[in-house]
Amino acid sequence: MRSIRRGMTGSGLRMVILGGAVGFLSVAVGVTGCALFQSEQVKKGKHLYEHYCMHCHGEHGRQNEGYNWAQMPDPRPKDLSNKGEMSTFKDEEIFNTISRDMKDTTPNVGDKIGDDEFAVPTMPTFKYTLSEDEIWAIVGYVRTLHGTKLAFNVEDRKKELDDKLKEVQGVFDQAKQALAAADKTAEDEADKAGKDVDDNATAKERDAMDKATKELEIAQAAATNFIKRPEFAPIPRPDLAMSADEAAKQAERGKQLFSNKYGCNACHRVGEAGGMVGPPLDRAGFRLNGTWVFRWVKYPQAMKSETRMPNLGLSDADAKAVTMYLTTLKAPPPEKPLGTVQKASAE
Ligand code: HEC
Ligand code: HEC
Incomplete structure (x- = not known):
């Protein structure tokens, strides 16, 4: 947990390359043996669940089983082993809960949220962290927690x-x-007439080409994301210079986003409240540098590929606000070290 190095650059980053990759899916995932495929998938899902979910949801999906359960703000994770309740959710609904965009649940000023939309900020999204195939494997494993099976056909989806x-x-x-x-x-x-080429003459074909290029990129990204975890370009250094007024406004918004949109408090303690999957952040203003925080929250996997902190899909504006909030957190040192060893000379 304490092994993050500050000031690391995004070295070692690979970018998504959209090349002509037609047909690679069928080569890479030409799996047919259904039962074998299913049990392999469930094994993979179990492994991922233990790494990314168990601290909150517990080894068997039961309440108060995971070490973070009792620390979390409400609503606490419900019982994933409850067959009666969990069977009422379709596989696709469980998938969408795990793979979605976070919503700002702040009353009045937040996002519009539909009645049937899942928008609990303290259940993180894994859309920006795991491949689609991995998320289906997790759904398959979650099904076993309440004694059912995945009905969704993952091979057809591929x-x-x-x-x-x-x-x-x-x-x-x-x-x-x-x-x-x-x-x-x-x-x-144009040659015959001895004139310049008329751009209008090819406008229709160029429009069609632009449209086809965009659609190809989308289809390639979807196919790539099925088998590979999302990868992003290195996060540039943010410009955090601003007036004191602006900084205060940003910090205020960041505080809101911290709990109401990204549920950072589900894993991080600030003062008396919050989870303990990640380190407490109430002294972040002393300990961490703003540029580093911005780049970490935008893309934790660039610095630590297997970190349990998911990439929550923060926009630049949101990451900036959250960063400004963290720089204001300057609590006095704890009387007794909380979980991790603190340097006595930290302040
Ligand atoms: C930081 C704690 C936390 C982590 C990590 C976490 N969850 Fe959740 N999860 C919650 C909370 C809080 C809820 C909302 C309360 C509820 O409905 O259970 C929730 C809800 C759910 C639900 C929905 C139940 C419903 O009401 O629709 C499923 C399914 C689920 N989580 C699966 C997972 C899986 C799979 C992972 C790992 C990939 C995971 N969760 C990681 C906290 C967490
Ligand atoms: C599912 C749990 C989880 C969620 C949600 C989460 N984090 Fe984290 N965070 C972690 C873990 C675990 C670490 C420790 C990193 C490691 O070593 O893997 C961490 C590390 C950090 C650090 C570095 C702390 C230090 O002292 O080195 C910062 C800053 C941070 N998170 C901010 C945030 C912010 C801001 C949010 C919300 C946008 C957030 N985290 C959401 C789990 C989480």
Whole structure:
């Protein structure tokens, strides 16, 4: 837990490369043996659950089983081993609970939240941390906690993404050829007439090409994210210089986001309240540097790939506000060290 090094840059980062990768899905995941596939998936899901979920939900999904359960603010995780209740959720609903965008639940000023939307800030999202395949494996494991099985067909989902990718690749290839042909015609005509090439003559083909390129990128990203964890470009240094007034405003908003949107308090203690999956943050203003905090909350996996802190998908603006809030946290040193060894000379 204490092994994070400050001031590390995003070295070792790999970026998502959108190359012509048609068909790689079927090669990489050509699994057919259904029963074997299922048990392998459940094993993988168990392993991930133990790393990312167990501290809050408990080894068997029961209440007050995980060490963080009693520390968390309300609502506490309910019983994932309760078959009666859990069976009422579809596999897709459980998937969407684990893989979603966080919502600001602050009354009046927060996000609009639909009645059927899951928006508990203290249940983190894993959309920006794990691959789609891994999240389905976790759903499969969660099903075993209440004695049922995943009904959703993960292999069909893979195929659907692969087929979509092939389809948009075909559209892209055609658009590319059409544009090349239109360019050539326009050039020939301009040559004949001794004029400059008329850009309008190929506008339609260029629009179609732009559209096809975007769709191809989306399909490639979806197919890639199915088998690979999300990867992002290195987080640039933020500009945190601002007036005292602005800093106070940002800190105020950051405090709201901390509990009401990203549920940081589910894992981090500030003062008397909050979870203990991560270190207490009430002295973050002394201990941590703003630039480092910004880059950590935007992309923890860039610094520590297996950290239990998920990437919660913070926008730059939200990360800045949260960072400004943390820089204001300057509690006096604890009487007794809390969990971790504190340097006596820390202040
Ligand atoms: C920081 C603590 C925490 C972690 C970590 C966490 N959860 Fe949760 N989870 C909650 C809370 C709080 C809720 C909301 C209360 C409830 O409905 O159980 C919740 C709700 C859920 C629900 C929904 C039940 C419903 O009402 O729809 C499922 C399923 C779930 N979590 C699964 C997981 C899985 C799987 C992981 C790991 C990938 C995970 N959780 C990680 C705290 C956590
Ligand atoms: C599911 C639990 C969880 C959630 C939610 C979470 N964190 Fe963390 N956080 C951790 C863990 C675990 C660590 C320790 C990192 C490690 O060594 O893996 C950590 C480390 C940190 C650190 C470095 C602390 C230090 O003393 O070195 C900061 C800062 C931090 N988190 C801020 C946040 C903020 C801000 C949020 C909300 C946007 C947040 N965390 C949400 C689990 C969580």
